[in-house]
Amino acid sequence: xxxxxxxxxxxxxxxxxxxxxxxxxxxxxxxxxxxxxxxxxxxxxxxxxxxxxxxxxxxxxxxxxxxxxxxxxxxxxxxxxxxxxxxxxxxxxxxxxxxxxxxxxxxxxxxxxxxxxxxxxxxxxxxxxxxxxxxxxxxxxxxxxxxxxxxxxxxxxxxxxxxxxxxxxxxxxxxxxxxxxxxxxxxxxxxxxxxxxxxxxxxxxxxxxxxxxxxxxxxxxxxxxxxxxxxxxxxxxxxxxxxxxxxxxxxxxxxxxxxxxxxxxxxxxxxxxxxxxxxxxxxxxxxxxxxxxxxxxxxxxxxxxxxxxxxxxxxxxxxxxxxxxxxxxxxxxxxxxxxxxxxxxxxxxxxxxxxxxxxxxxxxxx
Amino acid sequence: xxxxxxxxxxxxxxxxxxxxxxxxxxxxxxxxxxxxxxxxxxxxxxxxxxxxxxxxxxxxxxxxxxxxxxxxxxxxxxxxxxxxxxxxxxxxxxxxxxxxxxxxxxxxxxxxxxxxxxxxxxxxxxxxxxxxxxxxxxxxxxxxxxxxxxxxxxxxxxxxxxxxxxxxxxxxxxxxxxxxxxxxxxxxxxxxxxxxxxxxxxxxxxxxxxxxxxxxxxxxxxxxxxxxxxxxxxxxxxxxxxxxxxxxxxxxxxxxxxxxxxxxxxxxxxxxxxxxxxxxxxxxxxxxxxxxxxxxxxxxxxxxxxxxxxxxxxxxxxxxxxxxxxxxxxxxxxxxxxxxxxxxxxxxxxxxxxxxxxxxxxxxxx
Numbered sequence: 070x071x072x073x074x075x076x077x078x079x080x081x082x083x084x085x086x087x088x089x090x091x092x093x094x095x096x097x098x099x100x101x102x103x104x105x106x107x108x109x110x111x112x113x114x115x116x117x118x119x120x121x122x123x124x125x126x127x128x129x130x131x132x133x134x135x136x137x138x139x140x141x142x143x144x145x146x147x148x149x150x151x152x153x154x155x156x157x158x159x160x161x162x163x164x165x166x167x168x169x170x171x172x173x174x175x176x177x178x179x180x181x182x183x184x185x186x187x188x189x190x191x192x193x194x195x196x197x198x199x200x201x202x203x204x205x206x207x208x209x210x211x212x213x214x215x216x217x218x219x220x221x222x223x224x225x226x227x228x229x230x231x232x233x234x235x236x237x238x239x240x241x242x243x244x245x246x247x248x249x250x251x252x253x254x255x256x257x258x259x260x261x262x263x264x265x266x267x268x269x270x271x272x273x274x275x276x277x278x279x280x281x282x283x284x285x286x287x288x289x290x291x292x293x294x295x296x297x298x299x300x301x302x303x304x305x306x307x308x309x310x311x312x313x314x315x316x317x318x319x320x321x322x323x324x325x326x327x328x329x330x331x332x333x334x335x336x337x338x339x340x341x342x343x344x345x346x347x348x349x350x351x352x353x354x355x356x357x358x359x360x361x362x363x364x365x366x367x368x369x370x371x372x373x374x375x376x377x378x379x380x381x382x383x384x385x386x387x388x389x390x391x392x393x394x395x396x397x398x399x400x401x402x403x404x405x406x407x408x409x410x411x412x413x414x415x416x417x418x419x420x421x422x423x424x425x426x427x428x429x430x431x432x433x434x435x
Numbered sequence: 436x437x438x439x440x441x442x443x444x445x446x447x448x449x450x451x452x453x454x455x456x457x458x459x460x461x462x463x464x465x466x467x468x469x470x471x472x473x474x475x476x477x478x479x480x481x482x483x484x485x486x487x488x489x490x491x492x493x494x495x496x497x498x499x500x501x502x503x504x505x506x507x508x509x510x511x512x513x514x515x516x517x518x519x520x521x522x523x524x525x526x527x528x529x530x531x532x533x534x535x536x537x538x539x540x541x542x543x544x545x546x547x548x549x550x551x552x553x554x555x556x557x558x559x560x561x562x563x564x565x566x567x568x569x570x571x572x573x574x575x576x577x578x579x580x581x582x583x584x585x586x587x588x589x590x591x592x593x594x595x596x597x598x599x600x601x602x603x604x605x606x607x608x609x610x611x612x613x614x615x616x617x618x619x620x621x622x623x624x625x626x627x628x629x630x631x632x633x634x635x636x637x638x639x640x641x642x643x644x645x646x647x648x649x650x651x652x653x654x655x656x657x658x659x660x661x662x663x664x665x666x667x668x669x670x671x672x673x674x675x676x677x678x679x680x681x682x683x684x685x686x687x688x689x690x691x692x693x694x695x696x697x698x699x700x701x702x703x704x705x706x707x708x709x710x711x712x713x714x715x716x717x718x719x720x721x722x723x724x725x726x727x728x729x730x731x732x733x734x735x736x737x738x739x740x741x742x743x744x745x746x747x748x749x750x751x752x753x754x755x756x757x758x759x760x761x762x763x764x765x766x767x768x769x770x771x772x773x774x775x776x777x778x779x780x781x782x783x784x785x786x787x788x789x790x791x792x793x794x795x796x797x798x799x800x801x
Contacts, residue, residue, distance in 0.1 A: 084532035084801045118742060140743045141714075160743065161703040163714070163759045166450035185704050186759050216744055217704040217712050248741070337527040338551050338583040346583050348507075348529070352775050353800045357717060375614070376484060376771055377506045377526065377800065378582055393529045393552050405742055409718050409776070412798055432778055432797075434718045434743065435450045 076424055080417045081396055085335045086353035088407070089398070090414040092423060094329035095125070095313065101325065102295065102312050103132035111299045114138050114157055114288065116310030119405045121430035122414060123151030125313060136179075138288075138308045142170050143433035149178040151429065157288060158182045159244060159308055161209070161217055163189055167435070172200040181205035181286075183244045185218050190231050190238065197237035206232045207244040207288060210273060212266050214248045221269040222276065229282050242286030243277075245270050246308070251293030254321050263297040267304070274303040293322045316404040318358040331364065331398040332407070333415075334379060338393055342386035345369070347379040347397060354379070354399060355406040361399035366391065442790055446783045447762055451701045452719035454773070455764070456780040458789060460695035461491070461679065467691065468661065468678050469498035477665045480504050480523055480654065482676030485771045487796035488780060489517030491679060502545075504654075504674040508536050509799035515544040517795065523654060524548045525610060525674055527575070527583055529555055533801070538566040547571035547652075549610045551584050556597050556604065563603035572598045573610040573654060576639060578632050580614045587635040588642065595648050608652030609643075611636050612674070617659030620687050629663040633670070640669040659688045682770040684724040697730065697764040698773070699781075700745060704759055708752040711735070713745040713763060720745070720765060721772040727765035732757065 074083055083089075106113040115129045116138040126137050126148055136155030139145040145156045155178070162171050162182050174180055175197070184190050184206055197204050208228050211218030219225050225243065233240040247266050253259035274284045290298030290307035299307045311319050314330035334349035345366075351374045354361045360371035361379075368384030379399070383389050391397065401407035408414075409431055416424035440449055449455075472479040481495045482504040492503050492514060502521030505511040511522045521544070528537045528548050540546055541563070550556050550572055563570050574595050577584030585591050591609065599606040613632050619625035640650045656664030656673035665673045677685050680696035700715035711732075717740045720727045726737035727745075734750030745765070749755050757763065767773035774780075775797055782790035 082532070084536070085530070086800050160714075161759070163703045164451070164701045164762075165760075166448070167701070170450070185706060189759050192760070211706060215710070216741065216746055217706055219706065335530045335533070337529045340551060340577060340583055340585065344581070348526075349800070351721075351723060351772055352798075355717075356723060375582065380582055393527070393555050394531075394558070396530075406717050410798065410800075432718075432776065434452050434715075434776075 074422060074425070076422050078422050079420050080333065080415060080422045081420070083333060083415060083422065085333050085396065086349040087333045087415050088411040088413070089331045089333050090314070090416050091329045092416050092418050094327040096128070098313050098315065098326045098329060099128055099132045102309065103134070105296060106299065107133065109299055111304045112306050114306045114308055115313065116159070116308045117144060117148055117430070119310035119314055119408065121408060121428045121433065122426050123148060123153065123429055124426040126153055127151070129313065135306065138310070141434055142167055142174065143435040144430045145180060146170065146174055147430040147433055149174060153178065155179050156181070159288070161185055161189060162193070168192060168196045172196050172202050175202040175204055181207060181241060183207050183209040184228065184232065185209045187228065187231055190228070190235055194235035194238050203237050203239060205239050205241040207242050207286060208232065210243050210245040210270055212245045212247055212270055214246060216248070218245065221273040225273050226276055226280060229277055233282055240282060242284040242288070243270065243274065244288045246289050246291070247294060247298065248291065251291040252318070252322060253293070259293065260297045263294050264301055267298070267301045271303050292319055311404055314404040314408070317362040317400045317402045328400045330404050330408070331400055332361065333396055333398055336391050336393050336395045336397060339391065343383045345381040345383065345391055347381065348377065349379045349399065350374045350377040352376050353410060354401050355403050355410070357406065358402040361401050364398040364400060366397060440788060440791070442788050444788050445786050446699065446781060446788045447786070449699060449781060449788065451699050451762065452715040453699045453781050454777040454779070455697045455699050456680070456782050457695045458782050458784050460693040462494070464679050464681065464692045464695060465494055465498045468675065469500070471662060472665065473499065475665055477670045478672050480672045480674055481679065482525070482674045483510060483514055483796070485676035485680055485774065487774060487794045487799065488792050489514060489519065489795055490792040492517070492519055495679065501672065504676070507800055508533055508540065509801040510796045511546060512536065512540055513796040513799055515540060519544065521545050522547070525654070527551055527555060528559070534558060534562045538562050538568050541568040541570055547573060547607060549573050549575040550594065550598065551575045553594065553597055556594070556601055560601035560604050569603050569605060571605045571607040573608050573652060574598065576609050576611040576636060578611045578613055578636055580612060582614070584611065587639040591639050592642055592646060595643055599648055606648060608650040608654070609636065609640065610654045612655050612657070613660060613664065614657065617657040618684070618688060619659070625659065626663045629660050630667055633664070633667045637669050658685055677770055680770040680774070682724070683728040683766045683768045694766045696770050696774070697766055698727065699762055699764055702757050702759050702761045702763060705757065709749045711747040711749065711757055713747065714743065715745045715765065716740045716743040718742050719776060720767050721769050721776070723772065724768040727767050730764040730766060732763060
């Protein structure tokens with residue numbers, strides 16, 4: 070097996086495909102988002118599903134985040150292992166095996182989860198009582214994404230009441246994610262639709278308040294909506310994740326953040342003057358949001374990705390001098406799923422590799 | 436961290452998402468493909484990119500495969516570490532770092548690679564001479580896929596001549612992959628087009644023969660074409676990979692193999708009678724070939740995959756009794772990229788977990 074690369078080398082010396090993280094851009098992204106929330110009534114609880122890396126999470130917390138968000142129990146386990154204390158698992162936790170892991174986790178950190186189902190509430194309460202632990206609960210409300218969640222109004226009230234009556238569960242508030250709106254490129258339309266969407270959630274909070282169930286936490290929002298959802302009642306916490314790395318998709322929506330994450334690849338073939346083939350394919354870059362964006366190559370566009378090849382067409386072959394062995398970088402179209410393909414972030418400053426951070430929660434989908 | 440699951444439990448007891456490999460189906464797939472090649476002039480060199488698992492590769496070799504195919508140097512390193520001796524890296528190996536790893540690898544196993552570029556041939560020869568090793572070389576020929584490869588005829592002859600003159604390189608033959616044809620569902624059309632496509636390759640072999648460069652190995656083919664390419668001159672080796680696990684895409688083309696690979700997931704929510712949400716999303720199942728196929732749920736179809744959610748619509752909600760906590764399985768639409776998301780194969784026989792095989796080359800894209 071090869072030697073690990075050593076900090077201090079130019080990143081161009083790395084074998085490829087390799088995931089590069091520009092430290093200065095990362096820190097500016099973290100700082101910019103922290104500054105936004107510094108004087109707002111809501112707080113930032115960044116989503117760790119994007120980076121899956123404790124070193125990044127710790128920097129977000131140092132900058133003022135009140136805790137982190139995780140997608141799954143296993144992701145939260147990894148973050149707790151790194152000493153992170155306040156974790157929202159922004160998801161339902163269902164099934165005996167997973168609830169067992171969750172109740173163990175409550176003994177190592179302050180964890181909070183979402184529910185949308187009465188049977189699950191009963192199972193959680195039973196498991197917590199059996200282990201003598203307590204668990205904070207948010208009721209997930211469907212505000213139009215049509216994924217998980219109960220409907221606003223009475224259905225939310227009824228589930229919140231059940232949680233509040235269940236032993237060892239603490240009803241703490243609501244979670245509602247406007248995921249169907251975060252990618253709207255037009256800023257005015259995005260803002261109008263988000264504010265409209267939050268009205269029934271705010272009304273639900275008022276209903277719960279009247280019924281003696283104050284909503285301490287209302288959690289939602291993403292990178293596309295942090296400044297809208299984050300300034301819109303009833304939101305108290307925003308779960309933005311992608312801002313920390315960015316990708317070519319979110320750059321269209323949020324140009325105030327910088328693309329800190331790139332994939333370094335090698336040209337392995339130039340079989341025709343108008344075609345370049347690189348060593349980064351679908352096992353190195355995901356594509357559900359579109360092709361990754363090659364950086365600084367005039368007229369280049371991705372034609373397709375095989376498993377282990379990226380095939381680029383060149384509109385003006387004569388001006389592109391790239392030869393096999395040259396290295397090129399891509400901005401991924403979806404940072405979260407691309408990061409999940411790698412074991413390490415190669416942290417760079419300028420042209421130099423300065424650190425290697427393990428993506429400790431890579432593959433933690435349970 | 437949770438305890439590892441123990442062989443002997445029903446697989447339904449596994450936490451999810453989990454990748455299940457049906458051992459009996461796996462063995463029948465291996466046996467069926469081995470039987471095909473038993474009396475053919477060509478041989479099977481199965482592609483390990485599909486499984487990335489030495490335990491599977493060793494079974495393929497035991498059944499008669501003459502060696503294995505890998506996509507990348509790092510994948511080959513992992514297979515060599517498991518004791519596998521004869522490895523074709525069916526790809527160009529370009530760049531100082533990668534060539535360095537390759538020349539190390541030649542000291543641990545019998546390796547063969549593809550080339551399509553004169554500068555790369557010179558760099559390989561130089562590196563092999565510096566390390567005192569020898570390397571078998573196939574010239575990659577583009578027979579219509581328009582990825583890597585030189586054109587048939589004189590361009591192939593010229594590069595083969597260069598290889599044969601380069602010190603420490605052994606010109607061994609040609610590689611040509613008809614990847615643009617392997618998924619044609621209509622069997623007659625697929626066969627006609629493959630046989631047509633192989634004609635210039637055969638003519639190129641004859642040209643090289645006349646010029647004193649006999650083609651010992653002509654390597655190509657996939658699961659979609661194994662019986663066509665495998666019986667068509669000049670093929671001597673077939674690189675089929677997916678047959679061993681299969682997926683919903685290849686099942687349409689190759690119904691004689693069985694779907695041995697499934698993703699086990701848990702229903703986390705049934706927020707409406709016609710909608711089921713599972714815990715297996717894009718970080719657990721890939722989608723470039725289409726949605727994964729839910730097994731045994733009447734009228735169910737995948738509406739979308741979020742990162743950590745699979746959202747199913749039910750055409751006839753009343754007949755589907757699934758509740759949160761119930762488990763359902765999916766046949767992936769692309770086995771190769773789905774396997775690359777997991778660390779382990781949970782090997783099952785009937786309903787019982789019988790083994791856990793590490794996907795040792797998971798993430799080995801370098």
